[in-house]
Amino acid sequence: MADAIFLKNLWYVAGWSSNLAPGDRVGRTYLDEPVVLWRSLDGTAFALEDRCAHRAMPLSAGVVDNGSIRCPYHGLEFGGDGKCTRIPAQDRVPETARVRTYPIVEKQGLIWIWMGAADRADSALVPDYPIHENPAYAWRSAHFPVKGNWQLLIDNLMDLSHLPYIHANTIGGNPELHFKTKTQSEKLANGVRVVRHMPDSVPPPTYVDAAGFKGRIDRWQEIEFAPINIRIHTGACDAGTGAYEGNQESGFSMRGFHGITPETATTTHYFWSMATNILDNGIPDEVFEQTARTFREDQEVLELQQLRISQNPSAPMIDIASDVGGRHTRQLIAKLFREEAPAVSAQAI
Ligand code: FES
Ligand SMILES: [Fe+2]
Secondary structure (H helix, E strand, C coil), X not given: CCCCCCCCCCEEEEEEHHHCCCCCEEEEEECCEEEEEEECCCCCEEEEECCCCCCCCCHHHCEEECCEEECCCXXXXXXXXXXXXXXXXXXXXXXXXXXXXXXXXXXXXXXXXXXXXXXXCCHHHCCCCXXXXXXXXXXXXXXXXXXXXXXXXXXXXXXXXXXXXXXXXXXXXXXXXXXXXXXXXXXXXXXXXXXXXXXXXXXXXXXXXXXXXXXXXXXXXXXXXXXXXXXXXXXEEEXXXXXXXXXXXXXXXXXXXXXXXXXXXXXXXXXXXXEECCCCCCHHHHHHHHHHHHHXXXXXXXXXXXXXXXXXXCCCCCCCHHHHHHHHHHHHHHHHHHHHHHHHHHHCC
């Protein structure tokens, strides 16, 4: 049995609802499997294997026609249940004319997909992200293709000690501050939580631009991993105004959602949103733009790492103190792989 490289039995982000209008279709690879996401004209979204049952033409090259998607090659039509509904050249549609369907759920602006065994898909387990429905926040979303393995993206987000180096001009701040900051990582029942507090510190450029801080700030970074997505709440209050005593919402909050969906072993879909509680004219756009700039810097890092790793995948890597959150995350992921192992071996041929 080959080692599994993806966790199958999880809800993954397939895309943003706002990017799939009625009549749209898009072909994407998730976990090495080609999928076509499409939305019927009545507004229902579906996910099917992106390979026509006839001669393997990608259905995503076809068109959505009312409640079905039509292959562009010989015109076979498939419904959202994967069954062929029409073969233009003949009356009889055989039972075998069907493609695989993937369970999907749309919620809070996100389209979630289940890539594992369909009978194990439990829509009650779709992650909840109420920030997208909270009127105290404005949010924007994006989809970045990353030429790096999904685990590298998780490592990147769980260890923010790279901020002063990679993001010096945006959310960074001074390196000394980040060194002095203790990273506390806690294992949860099904997750990892990392907290870093930076009391009485100098605000970084993004914070000054968005919230107009004049003096020193009490800053926080709270990161939560729940397989396989990450939420990061960062922000600050004026120093001494209760940032660490439950008064965070009175200050400047940036809440990031990071949907990490493996595309292949060496590429990843990065679906992220950034929400902020400063709703003044133009601020949510500005925060989003600065965040996008920041994440593009990360994108570049992951790509360079992947190039080196691909040259010699088995070369060892060392851990340093700030990797504690990433290490806990890897331990949890390893446990999930072990739990999935029987299913993986049963599928392997
Ligand atoms: S390949 Fe799709 S209809 Fe022939
Ligand atoms: Fe980063």
